[in-house]
Amino acid sequence: MAESKVKETNKSVVLRKEVQEKIAELKEADILVGIPSYNNAKTIGHVVKAVQAGLTKYFPDYKSVLVNSDGGSVDGTMDVVKNTTLDLDSILLQHRVGSFHKIVTPYQGIPGKGSAFRTIFEIAKELNVKACAVVDADLRSITPEWIELLVRPVLDAGYDYVAPYYHRHKYDGTITNTIVYPITRALYGKRIRQPIGGDFGFSGKLAAFYLTKDVWDTDVARYGIDIWMTTTAVANGFKICQAFLGAKIHDPKDPGADLSSMLHQVVNSVVNLMEEYEHVWKNVNGSEAVPTFGFVYTVGLEPIKVNLDGMLDKFRLGVKELGRMYESILPGELMWFLGSLAEKDKEDFHFPDNVWAEIIYSFAVACHKKLMSTGHIIKSLTPLYLGKVASFVIETWESTADEVEQRLEQLCLAFEKEKTYLIDRWFEAEETEKGDNENKGP
Amino acid sequence: MQGVFDKIIAEPFRDLFQRMIEFLPNLLSSIIVLGIGLIIAWAVKVLLQKLLQIFNIDNVCKRVGLTDILQKGGFKDSPSNLICKGIYGIVLVIFVIMALYSLKIDAIENLIEKFFLYLPNIFVAIILIIFGYVLSNFFSRAVLIAAVNRGIKHSGILYTTVKVAIMVLTITMALEQLGIGKDTVIIAFSIIFGGAVFAVSLAFGLAGKEIAKEFLEKRIKRDSEPEEPEDELKHL
Incomplete structure (x- = not known):
């Protein structure tokens, strides 16, 4: 041995x-x-x-x-x-x-x-x-x-x-x-x-x-x-x-x-x-x-191939077919927004940062509340993620590396701003439970 | 004349009266058993309600997703209420049966015996239906998500197909368990399922001939010479 x-x-x-x-x-x-x-x-x-x-x-x-x-x-x-x-x-x-x-x-x-x-x-x-x-x-x-x-x-x-x-x-x-x-x-x-x-x-x-x-x-x-x-x-x-x-x-x-x-x-x-x-x-x-x-530097960016149409197609398909599932995860106004975004052409396609932050937070809350299998919840995020990536690519296609970093900074600030949305929903269940227990008394 | 009257009219009435006299204690004990049963069932219900509240069963059920399943199944009550009502019903049924037994009527005793022998079948059938419902939801959703992520158009059809197939299979098994139209149900299921699989295979074979050819060509090609990637974006 x-x-x-x-x-x-x-x-x-x-x-x-x-x-x-x-x-x-x-x-x-x-x-x-x-x-x-x-x-x-x-x-x-x-x-x-x-x-x-x-x-x-x-x-x-x-x-x-x-x-x-x-x-x-x-x-x-x-x-x-x-x-x-x-x-x-x-x-x-x-x-x-x-x-x-x-x-x-x-x-x-x-x-x-x-x-x-x-x-x-x-x-x-x-x-x-x-x-x-x-x-x-x-x-x-x-x-x-x-x-x-x-x-x-x-x-x-x-x-x-x-x-x-x-x-x-x-x-x-x-x-x-x-x-x-x-x-x-x-x-x-x-x-x-x-x-x-x-x-x-x-x-x-x-x-x-x-x-x-x-x-x-x-x-x-x-x-x-x-x-x-x-x-x-x-x-x-x-x-x-x-x-x-x-x-x-x-x-x-x-x-x-x-x-x-x-x-x-x-x-x-x-x-x-x-x-x-x-x-x-x-x-x-x-x-x-x-x-x-370390010494931070940037270099020129080589153009790469991105299949934008493929990503947008999957986003639209997801909104259409997984809509009923999303309804139990996302609030009504986000559902309405996704529905209208799915109808837009590539040229007008824009996924706002605050909406994306709310979607990610809503999915995290759905996992926390165990609304359904965690695997199902997270895997159903894929079409929405592709929609966000497509929007990001459309917005930054001509941008330099520094400009992209600035764009990501805006996205991060949106996540920080929307954190109250996460806290409200994440602790909502526990607050209700606490309230129920207090009302019931000893 | 008196003898005839006694034999035809009085004696049956005397017998009936005698039997009623003999039956009355049974009836009384049956009513008492029923009354006690009602009180015990109610007490058990109240006690259980308190116990479930202490253990916060409703929130536990909500967290594990059971509340959602029940609501989707059309149950509007909270899980704790459903449990209490179920237990109340079971206790009550037990006392009703005991009350009927205490009547000591042969026909009723036979019926109860048959009912008791059949009861496990009903229980198994209910369990089968619940499992089938949960499984059909889980697998149909998994298929739908996988199909959408693969970009398959009309993924909803796959979702419905999986859900219906699992439910049909479950109902067939439940009916077989209950012994309702045993052979008919199995034969009907085999015909429908076999027919559906044959139809789908035929449809795929005819409509997807070109796709299959293209797929195989691509695979063979990919093995021999690597294709240029369509998307160079890296997610991780």
């Missing part, structure tokens, strides 16, 4: 014996960089080299560990990590060889990025590290500077959580831009531009805090880890900042996954966190910027 428990508590993860031996040999470390992987043999070598170069170049005086937490790859990913060596002389003119170690291990638990992170957190805790970073294994644009940008704010400036800030095409990450960023900002009051970025820096203290949460048998262990890490850090008052990492280029994420499933994963995670932290977000008004490290 090559396994034994690190701790007796039910919250600890099962680490393999060889990992425990390595931990015992190292005793402790200053920096840990984790790479979760699953069949990433093609790209992980580059990521390992970038991490090693970053640690050697920027943190030569620190004891560093690279942890590859693998989900049972069959393409030799773990062998690539073990065998990848870096010729530092060809990269750096002058360098000191720091203390760099590798731990390569398959993770235990439910298959998913969250379980991989759990193993990384557990090793970080055992090694009592000061700072950690996690980077995706499919990154093609990672450079050694990413490691400095994710780790330095923790080591030198006392930050607990470093969110990534990428340079992306104006039509990349439309779920983040139209839903996740505006709602996270409005709820928790921090302007974290990429709450589900995937590459983060965090303190050893925060890693240990994550481990105290009993979420490792939920969707967090599968796919919701990114938004969970960001929200947990913000909602629990940890010190937050962002690091500008430049462009993010990676292998396409599961090209077979359909849009409604992606939307379900992301929105479901956001709503679950809303349930957990309702006592936090109900008292937050407005939002504030978070410190951003």
